[in-house]
Amino acid sequence: MENVTIYSTPTCHYCKLAKDFFAEKGVQYTAYDVSTDAARREEMIQMTGQLGVPVIVIGNTTLVGFDREKVAGKLGLAA
Numbered sequence: 359m360e361n362v363t364i365y366s367t368p369t370c371h372y373c374k375l376a377k378d379f380f381a382e383k384g385v386q387y388t389a390y391d392v393s394t395d396a397a398r399r400e401e402m403i404q405m406t407g408q409l410g411v412p413v414i415v416i417g418n419t420t421l422v423g424f425d426r427e428k429v430a431g432k433l434g435l436a437a
Contacts, residue, residue, distance in 0.1 A: 360416050360417035360432070360433065361388075361415075361416075361417060362380065362385055362386070362387040362388070362415070362416050362433070363387060363388045363389075363390070363414070363415040364387055364388070364412050364413070364414050364415075365390050365392050365401075365411055365412060365414075365415075366389060366390070366391065366392065366411050366412045367391060368391065368393060369393075370411050370412060372411075372412055372423060372424040373411055373412040373424070375426075376412050377389070379424075379426060379429065379430075383430075383433070383435050385435075390402075392411060405420055406422055408422070412424055414429060416429070416432045419432055
């Protein structure tokens with residue numbers, strides 16, 4: 359399975375939905391809290407050009423926001 363990383367904040371509803379989806383599907387992921395980690399926040403801004411979360415990186419694909427169908431498709435899973 360591809361490496362999965364999520365850049366998120368604790369108060370972001372869509373971040374929680376994405377993490378719940380990963381848990382439901384047994385997807386291991388690395389999470390970065392960009393509200394407290396300035397280096398990861400800067401990394402995310404460099405990657406996307408904006409501050410919106412979640413930013414989900416699956417392999418070489420960067421997705422801004424949580425679209426269950428799109429994320430499932432990138433991971434080869436049923437939505």
